[in-house]
Amino acid sequence: MDLEQKDLRKWYAVQTRSNMEQKAVDALKRTIDIEDMGEYINKDDILMPTELVSEVKNNKKTTRKRKLYPGYIFVKVKLYDEDENFLEKPWYMIRAVNGVINFMGGDRPTPLKKAEIDRIFQQMSQGENSEKPKVNFEVGEEVYEAFRMNGFAMDYISEWKPETHKHHIDLWAANRMQLLDFGVPGEQIETSGICTYMRHEEFFSARRLGIKSGRILSGIMIVDTKP
DSSP states (O other): OOHHHHHOOEEEEEEEOTTOHHHHHHHHHHHHHHTTOTTTEEEEEEEOOEEEEEEEETTEEEEEEEESSTTEEEEEEOOBOTTOOBOHHHHHHHHTSTTEEEETTTTSOOOOOHHHHHHHHHHHHHHHHSEEEOOOEEEOHHHHHHHHHTTOOHHHHEEEETTTTEEEEOHHHHHHHHHHHTTOOGGGOOOOOOOTTTTTTTSOOHHHHTOOOOOOOOOOOOOOOOO
8 A cells, every 4th residue: 555545645725814825834834743733744745835036126136936826825634534534633723723714625625636736846846946037017006006906915916116116016926816716726827927028039019119008918728637
């Protein structure tokens, strides 16, 4: 019998409060020790996937980590015994952690498929070994307010740049948050990483040429992952 079957631990997505992902991870690790929950979950099996993002400001390049799945962490935990009976003890323990809202799936969570968790690990590996340029779009106050009024986490997707006296919004991050809110699994969301302004040698960029234009082209591709 292999280890995966023996300990019966599976990967689950857990929703957290905004900007409390790391606090939830730290609190959960402490709780595992305090409540001696090692038979259900290992402290190394708690993930908050991130990627490296770089930007150039005042001719200086800075690099920081950005969450791939804002509002979510992933845990490998034993929630069902050998007879598929639900185990309330580890479920209650994780739900009671400060910053945690609930498991995805509610009272009877469904584990992530192998392809889904493999994809998350792949994204983490890519995010650690390569940097993505951070591309924020300068917007006026009315656009900033429109995003805020529609429930976006502005401290995550936007920043104020004193040199321009404007808000700048990361549309890639905003699009990702919107898809997550609509129920699209995070591991199935990818961004192209292409900005026509930054890669103007390959693409036409109205912004790069100083042309005032309100047009933008977006697209969504749906891939059938069923066998």
